[in-house]
Amino acid sequence: MNAIKFLVNIFFAICFMNLLLFKANASDNLSLNLNHESPEEHEHSNSFDEENRVKYVGAVLEYEPFNKWSEEGKGFEVLRKNSRTIVKFAEKAKFYNADIIIAPECGVQSFYMFHNNTENFLTFTQYVPDPSLRMVVCDQEEEPDNKYEAIKILSCGSLANEIYIVANLAEFEPCSEEKIDQTLPWRYEIQENCPKKGYFIYNTQVVFDRKGAVIARYRKQNLYHEPLFTPGSNNSEAIFITDFNVAFTLQICFDIVHWNPGFANVKKYGIRDVAMSTAWFDTLPFYLANGVENGFSRGLGVNLLVSGYHRPEEGNLGSGIFKGYAMDNTSLYSFDENFRERVTSSVCGYSSSFEFTFTTNSSRERRKSP
Template identity: 30%
Template sequence: MISLSSSWHMFVFILVMGSRAFALDTYIAAVYEHPVILAKNASQLVSSAEALKLMNKNIDILEEAITSAANQGAHIIVTPEDGIYGFGFTRETFFPYLEDIPDPQVNWIPCIDPERFGPSPVQERLSCLARHNSIYVVANIGDKKPCNSSDLKCPKDGRYQYNTNVVFNSDGKLVARYHKSNLFMIEQLLYDSPEEPELVTFETSFGKFGLFTCFDILFHDPAVTLISNLHVDTILFPTAWMNVLPHLTAVEFHSAWAMGMRVNFLAANIHRPSLNMTGSGIYGPDGSRTYHYDLKTLNGRLLVAELDSQPSRSPSYLPSLNWNLYASAMEPFTQDHNFTGFIFFDEYTFSELTKEAGNLTVCQKGLCCHLSYKMTEKHEDEHYVLGAFDGLHVVEGEYYLQVCTLLKCRSTDLQTCGDSVTTAHTHFDSFSLSGTFSTNYVFPEVLLSGVQLAPGEFQVLSDGRLMSQNRTSQPVLTVTLFGRWYEKDPPHPYTHHIIF
């Protein structure tokens, strides 16, 4: 006779072994770059019905992408920040677009029970799209939460408004809700930040997922904590990203962040070339799987690719990196004449690459950047420099940077070094870049002519060197180690002042 205790242990064993049997080693991911339809006059107050009419137009487009992704075997799809209602609102005119989004612990499938928490037509439709296509759907919508005078932080209009990511699983169940912490500039006039950054994760048969939104990526919380403390396998990243060369284009920085943090990263951007918005991708710790960057057309783009469910178990995964190890052990190379210049309002120390091959060191404060390189052929009308920056960035947010960068100047005038450049003609046979970083959060960027990535053309060594694998396939725009020294950020880095 089998005891009740033995039966229970047998049940648990079968349950655990069954879940392992159904766990997937890889999965198919999708992101959609969406040409969002905007309100004709976002500063004008409309009815809830009119707001829903606009949102349904955008969801109609997203539906095509979701269905197509599911037909290609995708397990999950990410759509952009602001992708359902757009932008340009005031706090008042945005209110008709909001829904009450409950805590996922309520165990709710809006597709089956849409009125459980009041009118929720957007959540209902997203839930049904996930359920009917058997796919996880990640979307960005607006959440509203009432408050009153007993809450000393309650806004004057009696409600909190949050920029919110939601995730519906393949049954249509709400499994995640994230309120954006780090609001970008004028977002602070429209949204509220949660009192503390939220750490939102959920688990699936194809890995553990975390999510945050756009500007969050530049700060420690919640972005870094999700990986360092909660050990997620994949980050889901709705964004409305405006590209800033040479270091902060979407595909460049997001792919570098995935490599630096050694995590999968699914980035879905708005497509609006007039605002310099493009750049979506599916990235692994070892580089891009697929990406899209297009400022010439008005078309959206669906990207689909396979990823490791648990990248930390991949043979190519580097379990640890010491970005300071190689550079701190070497003697500085000869420093030629240095000069200063600006990149995105930060004052860099530069040194020009005057020869077709050589070694350079440039230092600023405690950071010394070392470069060894060989050009295929140096074009007389193209100048390259090695730059170093060690300081607090204070425009469009405050965050401390340590950056080593090899980049092409916009013209032969060295005062243009650091300006936006999209094309080049000089190939590099080899390069090796390293720095004496005081932080171990460093993101390796390689950007080629035409704002193209270079998957498989470079490697990051465990001692902190960013090295070419062979001759670059396209001319080089920049090779950069973009470091974030989070400990030197001002207090409460998720609250930012508006700077014009």
């Protein structure tokens, strides 16, 4: 791809916590054949098929997760509080009739998990059921060791609000007889390539449908200085289809500058809607999050919903709604320099036809500059 497509409309904005909602035009009647050995590439057309056009309301959340360690609560307390925060904003998004909300990379476990020894690090991880089970973890009994507590909270949140939730977390997958817990409500298999430690850790996006079921589990393939994680390898894992007849492909942060999975799924299967979680580190001059994201959206002609981790003092920010499928040059990124609660909405023209809302959390004190 021409690099220029990635560098258009570079802009930089600062926000504290925001929730962007939009009504997007999406391609309808998608036919996905994931077992096709040589899938035909689908080229984007600038023209809309008005008769088959689908509209949906999507939301992206940018915030700084809770990250305070305590010996009593360990990582489990961090997971618990951040999962509840995501559910709280899912409820707000639903108030604006959102169909889907995306949360940021490390939005459940926070960055603090990387500052611990192995024993403590593992308390920031969660077991995730295979999407083929369509398991509603909300229906499962409480688990005393907190192995899937955050998954249960998110499952119950999506069920209660009847909204799709895309969350990112650190996934624990046992692969040896010693590590596999037979008391879980789902089963794991012994794997031949299992490391000596007996488990894998993945950087994982998990998708919950309106009924609270886990319907997708994508493991980040292109890791960025993440030695404790194992890279995923399956592009089809990143694809899910909603009840509003829109197919999405997932991607996490650094995936955006690689072929797999997003670029490949767009080109091979004609998918036009991408849900991305990121904890992007802005790097001058050209690796600013919103410039790369806008270029990806416009260059491929896709709707890109990006949820970013908010930590501007370390260069982490950059969420947005990018409407490349409509070939609309405007993008959504809102900020409030005073960090006061504010709700703003606007309706754009025919080609984009979407709305957004920005809100902040006024209960938290304004952060002082370092």
